[in-house]
Amino acid sequence: MSARSAPGPASPASAPLTPTGLSGRIALVTGATRGAGRAIARELAASGAVVYCTGRSTAQAPSDYGRTETVEETAQLIRAAGGTAHPVIVDHLQVEEVRALIQRIDTEQGRLDILINDIGGEAYVEFGKTLWDSDLAAGRKLFDTGFSTHLNTSHAALPLLIRSSGGLVVEVTDGTRGYNASHFRENVFHDLTKTAVDRLAFAQGHELAPHGGTAVSVSPGWLRSEMMLDGFGVTEQTWRTAAEANRGKTEVVPPYEFVISETPAMLARGITALAADPQRTAWNTLSMSSFELAQHYGLTDVDGSRPDAWRFITDLETTDAATLEASDYR
Template sequence: MALVAGATRGAGRAIAMALGGAGATVYCSGRSGGGARSDYDRPETLEETAALVTEAGGTALVSVTDHLEPEEVSALVSRIHREQGRLDILVNDIGGEAYVRFGVPLWEYPLEEGLRLMRAALLSHLITARAALGLLVRHPGGLVVEITDGTREFNRDRFRDTVFLDLTKTGVDRLAFAEGHELAEHGGTAVSVTPGWLRSEMMLEAFGVTENDWFDASRAAQEPGSPPAAFVISETPHMLARGIAALAADPGRARWNTRSVSSFELAEHYDLTDVDGSRPDTWRYMREVVETGTAADVTDYR
């Protein structure tokens, strides 16, 4: 029994599909459903995600929920309790990417926009976990996955471009660390998981590429608006999703409790790949190639 908060698109959608494909009943929640769009104003909907979960072999239930509204989240958890009697997996994947202003220093960053990012991508996780964990701990073995950006090791010595983004993404990681300590005595596990450079719908659209031409566009001569060269190391949301599904199915998953791991680490541990058969290692590529300006064969990192 799983709840994926932020299941409308990107990683959340892929995770819901992977958990459904593994046989789970998945509550798909977010703001884009029932004919309404969130302020992202994207075309994807929860109903589309639910259809994909069903197609993958799972059972999907849609909940149009604003995860910044405690009453709405509590109502969702009460519904899960009423309909299922338990919650085994919580995935918090509300990212707030649309609210980031890159390269803007703190003193120039519009305060309300910065706070909106932190509310959407950190406070929503906290509100949802607070509401859901009381149900999750009623049965031992529960799993909480907090999706963030960057591993704990990578973020420790690197500034994530803006103060608001830096605090938000490292805060999500710390939330998983703290949750893991409180869940341990109940037989539960909390893990902070990051994808690499995620080739989501929003990212493909931002660079004006598709799944068919993104790689060639990344390797071509750089033009304004084209993907940066480092985009060659990107991955689909499905590599992350496959790793989380394997983690959820692992009876020894407590070994991961309080840890920060990447989609690559999960894929390597569980012998998984992305949909094209590769296993991109974004964070090592960033350290060894992008940050040093070293020429490298990208196949060594895929």
Template sequence: MPNTQPAAQPAPAGPRGTLAGRVALVAGATRGAGRGIAVELGARGATVYVTGRSTRTRRSEYDRPETIEDTADLVTAAGGRGIAVAVDHEVPEQVQALVRRLDAEQGRLDVLVNDIWGGERAFEWGSTVWEHDLAGGLRLLRRATETHMITSHFALPVLLRRTGGLVVEVTDGTRAYNDGHYRVSFFYDLAKAAVLRMAFALAHEVGPHGATAVALTPGWLRSEMMLENYGVTEENWRDATRVSPHFAISETPSYVGRAVAALAADPGRARWNGASLSSGQLAREYGFTDLDGSRPDAWRYLVEVQDRDLPADTTGYR
């Protein structure tokens, strides 16, 4: 059985107010990692624009209950200011309008998080490029890559007006891991590799202007959709280890949120420019924890335990 130590008392995300006066845009913040990032930035006092396609009056094709308004309310409740704006980041005109509004209202942008995804229903596990539905594969690539490019195109001129800005490209997998592993399918593999490369390329372009660009991956994320997939809630998530024992290494969306908040609050973050980072790696660097007080290190666990077909045991990994 996996090691499931009693939960420790939750540790604070970091000094409250350390991002007061800062403005962030979390693109793709309806649920999952995007919501966790937005809330943790809010917990440090930031004003956070949260975008997505699911609102209280109109759902995206996901047809799920989470909304950008709910995320904005959570940001405000955490201590920041949440502002929800309905945006399809695949439509340049909508993204341009978003950035114009943000600029008019705030006059600055300090943190840009590209977390747009929308591909869960478009990829087919283990399906070759000739077997995979072509329309679905191409749709996945557009949602996972073009949306990030469009958003950076319009948002970066505002962010670069001031030195010290931060750009975070959220993906699945570190550069080191993905370079040596086939990820799910041709289209999924390509999409996640492309986002890693985006951060590398952006680092070369924004670095000379005093900004920092990184790629960041959570570990095995206990998102709303993942919990639902296993038929569990955050309160009883460990029950899912009966089906997938390695789920014991999983983490909440708050964990990767705290990683972004720590980066945003670090005056020396430029040392990470161009790097591929994980939530577990940054937890060791900055000393934050997940909500239960643990520090899951999923990507080290995958290499040293799961990929070696060893029994699930998170001892020393969380």
């Protein structure tokens, strides 16, 4: 589904990812409190990277998302598995806080090799509203949270990242370049935010190339995150049955399309393999899905499947759901 500006690598990496594949590398994962960010931080650390995990939520001061997860918990999970993690409370809309974070990484490590911009802002989407019916303040909050945070972080972090050749920036968004180019994404603010994040990766890739760096945008499929499971009132044990029961129905939760969902682990595994790939510059400026990364590097989700969500969702637009089996896309 992705629209590539140049051919990507043609076959899986010859050497499998090892538990020490990122040893000596320094990574920053923003939005590491939960969901994809937490999973990415854990996978990078499991492969040997020293990971700085940022988020706003603490046990004493949760963010306005109203969730119980904290960035300290993410670090605890990493340390319990034998990895190295530094949790840092940062509001990436506050430029001075971001600059202080990068200065700390520079002081403590002297380098930054991997930047994962994974702050999304999905909690602020006003579904079903036109631009003129939307709350302008809420729309701007979505754009600032989902895009300006990425811009602020890259602006502060790239001087440190380019100090060593081979740096990697991953912009996590919603929808591949190809899918978003032909689909309106819910409302104007969400559409602009997610396409802007992809374009930021494209632009950064051009500026990083002379320094031996790589920037890409990566989209998961339908992510089975903690927030999504709770929002649909299902669990890891019940989601598939609940989604399948809604085949052919409209305005129900979870929608039938949720049968193609994936855990955050598949995205995290693909990004970690990309970070460890000595040929990663071949991906520079490109957009890819978690499925494409998993296919290229020979990876799967935790259940051993490899969901191709964007192809499944696109095919549902022209095919009767009664005849379309999610198992054919895993």
